[in-house]
Amino acid sequence: MADEELAEEASVPMYLTFALGDETYGIPLTRVLEIIGMQSITPIPDSPAYVRGVINLRGKVIPVDDARARYGVEQRAYESRTVIIVVQTANWSVGVVVDRVSDVVAIPPDSVEPPPPVTSRHGQHFLQGLGKVGDGVRLLLDVDRFLSDEIAATAA
Amino acid sequence: MEPTAEAPAFLERARDALRSSGDRARACEALRAISLSGRLGEIVAEALGLLDGGAAPEIDPGTVDAIVAIALEGVVHGIDDPVDDEIDAHLQALRALAPIPGFDLGELGEPLDAPAEADPEPSGPEIGASMFERPSPELVSAFQIEARELLANCERGMLELEADQSATAPVHEVFRALHSFKGNCGFLGFGEMEEVAHRAESLLVLVKEGRRRCDTTVTAALLGTLDALGRAVETAADGGAVPGRVALLGILDKCMQQPTGDAPPAPEVPVPVAAITEVRPQRPQATLRVDVLKVDQLLDLVGELIIATTAVRHLPSAEEPDAHTRASAQLDRVVRSLQDVAMSLRMVPIGPTFQRMVRVVRDVSQRVGKPVELQLSGDETEIDKTVAELLADPLVHLVRNALDHGLEPPEEREARGKPRTGRLRLTGSHVGGEVWVRIEDDGRGLSRDKIGARAVERGLVSREALARMSDTDVFGFIFEPGFSTAEQVSDVSGRGVGMDVVRRNLERVRGRIDIKSDPGRGAAFTLRIPLTLAIIEGMLVRIGDTSLTVPLLCIRESVVVRPEDVTVLTTWQELVRIRGELIPVLRLHRLYGIQSDYTALHEGILVVVEDGGRPLCLFVDQLIGQRQTVIKPISGFLGNVRGIAGCTVLGDGRISLILDVPSLVHLQAD
Numbered sequence: 001m002a003d004e005e006l007a008e009e010a011s012v013p014m015y016l017t018f019a020l021g022d023e024t025y026g027i028p029l030t031r032v033l034e035i036i037g038m039q040s041i042t043p044i045p046d047s048p049a050y051v052r053g054v055i056n057l058r059g060k061v062i063p064v065d066d067a068r069a070r071y072g073v074e075q076r077a078y079e080s081r082t083v084i085i086v087v088q089t090a091n092w093s094v095g096v097v098v099d100r101v102s103d104v105v106a107i108p109p110d111s112v113e114p115p116p117p118v119t120s121r122h123g124q125h126f127l128q129g130l131g132k133v134g135d136g137v138r139l140l141l142d143v144d145r146f147l148s149d150e151i152a153a154t155a156a
Numbered sequence: 157m158e159p160t161a162e163a164p165a166f167l168e169r170a171r172d173a174l175r176s177s178g179d180r181a182r183a184c185e186a187l188r189a190i191s192l193s194g195r196l197g198e199i200v201a202e203a204l205g206l207l208d209g210g211a212a213p214e215i216d217p218g219t220v221d222a223i224v225a226i227a228l229e230g231v232v233h234g235i236d237d238p239v240d241d242e243i244d245a246h247l248q249a250l251r252a253l254a255p256i257p258g259f260d261l262g263e264l265g266e267p268l269d270a271p272a273e274a275d276p277e278p279s280g281p282e283i284g285a286s287m288f289e290r291p292s293p294e295l296v297s298a299f300q301i302e303a304r305e306l307l308a309n310c311e312r313g314m315l316e317l318e319a320d321q322s323a324t325a326p327v328h329e330v331f332r333a334l335h336s337f338k339g340n341c342g343f344l345g346f347g348e349m350e351e352v353a354h355r356a357e358s359l360l361v362l363v364k365e366g367r368r369r370c371d372t373t374v375t376a377a378l379l380g381t382l383d384a385l386g387r388a389v390e391t392a393a394d395g396g397a398v399p400g401r402v403a404l405l406g407i408l409d410k411c412m413q414q415p416t417g418d419a420p421p422a423p424e425v426p427v428p429v430a431a432i433t434e435v436r437p438q439r440p441q442a443t444l445r446v447d448v449l450k451v452d453q454l455l456d457l458v459g460e461l462i463i464a465t466t467a468v469r470h471l472p473s474a475e476e477p478d479a480h481t482r483a484s485a486q487l488d489r490v491v492r493s494l495q496d497v498a499m500s501l502r503m504v505p506i507g508p509t510f511q512r513m514v515r516v517v518r519d520v521s522q523r524v525g526k527p528v529e530l531q532l533s534g535d536e537t538e539i540d541k542t543v544a545e546l547l548a549d550p551l552v553h554l555v556r557n558a559l560d561h562g563l564e565p566p567e568e569r570e571a572r573g574k575p576r577t578g579r580l581r582l583t584g585s586h587v588g589g590e591v592w593v594r595i596e597d598d599g600r601g602l603s604r605d606k607i608g609a610r611a612v613e614r615g616l617v618s619r620e621a622l623a624r625m626s627d628t629d630v631f632g633f634i635f636e637p638g639f640s641t642a643e644q645v646s647d648v649s650g651r652g653v654g655m656d657v658v659r660r661n662l663e664r665v666r667g668r669i670d671i672k673s674d675p676g677r678g679a680a681f682t683l684r685i686p687l688t689l690a691i692i693e694g695m696l697v698r699i700g701d702t703s704l705t706v707p708l709l710c711i712r713e714s715v716v717v718r719p720e721d722v723t724v725l726t727t728w729q730e731l732v733r734i735r736g737e738l739i740p741v742l743r744l745h746r747l748y749g750i751q752s753d754y755t756a757l758h759e760g761i762l763v764v765v766e767d768g769g770r771p772l773c774l775f776v777d778q779l780i781g782q783r784q785t786v787i788k789p790i791s792g793f794l795g796n797v798r799g800i801a802g803c804t805v806l807g808d809g810r811i812s813l814i815l816d817v818p819s820l821v822h823l824q825a826d
Contacts, residue, residue, distance in 0.1 A: 040810065042702075042803075042810060042811040042812075042813075043702075044790075044794055044797060044800075044813070045747070045748030045749060045750070045797065045798075045800075045813075046748065046797045046798050046800075047794055047795075047797060051794060054790070054791070054794075054803060054811050055811070056805050056809050056810070056811050059805060060788070061788045061789075061790070061791070061803050061805065061811060062791065063790075063791045063793045063794050065793075089793075091792060091793070092791050092792055092793045093791075094791070094793050147793070
C-alpha cells in the first residue's frame with residue numbers, strides 16, 4: 001500500500017456496517033473487538049427485554065444485547081447470518097446481535113451529517129450522525145449512548 | 157577481620173565514654189583505645205575522623221553521642237560476623253553525621269515554606285553524596301515500597317512508645333526501621349530524606365540510651381517527621397524533597413538539646429501548606445510480599461501437576477479404567493492444593509490495616525478532645541489483599557464518625573455514669589464464608605428519630621413509610637450521599653461524605669454492612685465481606701433448563717418433603733416444617749420466570765440455606781452436584797440482578813448464575 005493511502009486510512013474514520021431490518025448501520029471500527037457467530041446464550045432473569053443474556057467468550061462472561069429489541073424493530077428468528085458483534089463501550093464489553101455484518105467503510109467527517117431532531121422513530125437518540133456512502137446512507141451509532149446503562153434504565 | 161581478644165574490655169570502656177554524655181575528648185580517647193584491624197577498624201577510624209578531624213570546631217553533644225553510638229553499634233554488630241553491607245551502612249551513617257557547617261538554630265526563624273532549592277544550606281548534596289546521577293524508576297519504586305513499610309513500622313513503634321513512654325522495645329524497633337530507611341535514602345542519593353531521617357535517628361539514640369526522656373515533645377516531633385518523610389517518599393521520583401525540612405531539623409535539634417525534656421512548648425510540627433499541595437501521590441505499584449515458603453510450595457505443586465497431567469494423558473483409559481480414575485483423582489487433588497496455595501498468596505493479615513486506625517484514633521481523639529481507649533482483636537485474621545486495601549478508607553470514616561459523633565465528651569459521659577475515657581473496639585474474625593470487621597463504641601448510639609427526621613426532611617422517605625421501617629433500614633439512610641445529622645460540621649466529620657464512601661467501597665467487594673445500636677449505650681458497625689473474591693465451593697442445581705449455583709457454605713441441608721409438611725399462609729407464603737422448625741420457601745422458578753419441571757413442593761428438592769441464622773428453602777428441580785466455582789462478575793451493563801452474586805463457566809462451557817443467598821433471604825423477608 002502506498003504511503004499516501006496509509007496516511008489516508010489512518011486519518012479517515014472507519015466504520016463497521018451491519019444490517020438491521022431494512023437499514024444499514026455503522027459503528028466506529030475502533031470500538032469493535034470481534035465478530036462471532038451465534039452461540040448459545042444463557043438468559044439472565046430479571047433483566048430488560050433487549051438483554052438476551054450472557055455468553056462465554058473464551059472464559060470471559062459477556063452480556064449480549066439484541067439490537068432489534070433495542071430499536072423496537074420487529075423480532076425475527078436468528079439464522080445462519082445472524083452474528084454477535086462484540087463492542088467496547090466506555091465502561092464494558094457488550095455483544096450486540098445484528099442480522100448480518102455488511103462491510104467496513106471509510107467515511108470522512110465531512111460526509112457525516114448531524115442526526116435529524118428526534119422523530120417518532122425508535123432509538124433516534126442513539127445516533128451519532130448520518131454517513132453518506134455513495135448513494136446510500138449509513139446510520140452511525142453512538143455506541144456509548146446506545147449501550148449505556150442510562151439508556152437501559154430509561155428503556156426498561 | 158578476626159576480633160581481637162580484648163574486644164569486650166574496650167567495648168566496656170567505650171560505653172563509659174558514651175555515658176559521659178557528649179564529651180568529645182573522652183569519646184575520642186575511648187575510640188582510640190579500640191584497636192581493630194580490617195573493616196571494623198574502618199568504622200572506628202571514620203568515627204575518630206569525625207570527632208578529631210576538626211571538620212568543624214564545634215560538634216554538639218548530641219552528634220558526638222550519635223557518632224559514638226553508631227560506631228559502637230557497627231563494631232558490636234560486626235564483631236562476631238562482619239558483614240560488608242552492614243559495615244558499609246554504618247560507615248555511611250557516620251559520614252552523614254559529618255558536621256554541617258553553617259547550620260544553626262537561627263534558621264528556625266526562616267519561613268517554613270522556603271522552597272528546598274533556595275535553601276542556604278550547602279550540605280544537601282554533600283550528604284546525599286550519591287553514587288548515581290539519578291536512580292532508575294524501578295529502583296525508586298522498589299525504594300518506595302520498602303520505605304512505606306519501614307515508615308509504617310516506625311509509626312507503629314512511635315505510637316506504642318507514646319502510649320507507654322518507658323517502653324524500650326518500640327524504641328529499638330523504630331530505630332532499626334529508621335536506620336534501614338536512612339540507609340536506603342543514602343544509597344539512592346535522597347539527601348534530604350536521609351538528612352532528616354538521620355537527625356530523627358540521633359534523637360532516638362538519645363532516647364535509646366536513656367539520655368533524653370521520651371515525652372510528648374519527642375513523640376510529636378518524631379511523628380511529625382515520619383509524616384513529612386512519608387510525603388517525601390511519594391515524591392521520590394522527583395527527588396524526594398522533604399516538606400518543611402529546615403523547620404523539622406530545627407525541632408529535632410531542639411528536642412536533642414533538652415535532655416531532661418523541660419517543657420519547651422510542644423512544637424506543633426509544622427508542615428507547610430505549600431508543600432502539601434505540591435505533593436502528587438503516585439499510585440502505589442501493586443505488589444505483594446509473599447513468604448518464600450509459599451512460593452516454594454507453589455513450584456512444588458506445579459511440578460506435581462505436570463506429573464499428574466502426564467499420567468492422565470498417557471494412560472490408555474479404555475484398558476485400565478481404574479488407573480485412569482486414580483490418575484484423575486490425583487490430578488484433582490493437586491489442582492486443589494494449587495488453588496489453596498495460590499489463594500493464600502493473596503491473603504494478608506488485617507493487622508496492618510487496624511494499625512493504621514491507631515494513628516487515626518490518636519489524632520482524632522486529640523482534635524476532638526475525647527480520650528479514647530482503642531482495643532484491637534483478631535488482627536491475625538487473613539483477608540484478600542484487595543479487600544484489605546479497599547477496607548482502609550471505610551474504616552477510617554467509621555472510626556472518625558464513632559469518635560466525633562458516637563462518643564460523648566468526657567463531661568457528658570461522667571454525667572451519664574460512664575467512664576470518662578470512651579472505648580472503641582475493632583475486631584476482625586472469620587464467620588462462615590465471610591470476614592467480619594466490627595467497629596464498636598460505647599457512646600450515644602444512633603438515633604432512629606434523628607436519622608428518620610433527616611430522611612423525611614431530605615425527601616428520601618415518607619413519614620408513613622418511615623414508621624413501618626425496621627431499625628436497620630432506617631440506619632441505612634446514613635449511607636446516602638450527603639446525609640448527615642450532625643448539627644455542626646467539624647473538620648473531622650459531619651459533612652456526610654464519608655459514609656457514602658463506606659458503602660461504595662464495600663459494594664466493590666460484594667460486602668455489606670450491619671448496624672446495631674443501643675441508644676445511650678453504643679453502636680456497632682459490622683462490615684461483612686466475602687472471604688475470597690475468586691473461587692467458592694458451590695452446589696449446582698437445576699430448574700428446568702437453567703442451572704444455578706448455590707454457595708456451599710450457605711447450605712444447611714437439602715431435603716425432600718412430604719405434602720403434609722407444607723403449610724400455606726393466607727399471604728400465599730409457603731412454609732415447610734423440617735424437624736419442628738417452620739421455614740419459608742422461595743420458589744426460584746417464579747422469582748426468575750423459569751419454566752420448571754415440577755411445581756408441587758414435594759416433587760422437587762428443597763435446598764435449605766441460611767444467612768445470619770435466618771433459614772430459607774430454595775425450591776429446585778434437581779441437585780446436580782458439588783463444583784469448584786470460579787466466580788466471574790456479572791457485567792455492570794446488566795445492572796443489579798436480584799439475588800445473583802455473579803456467574804461461573806461450567807465444564808461444558810455453559811454459564812451458571814451464582815445465587816446470592818443473603819440477598820435472597822433479605823428479599824424473602826421483605
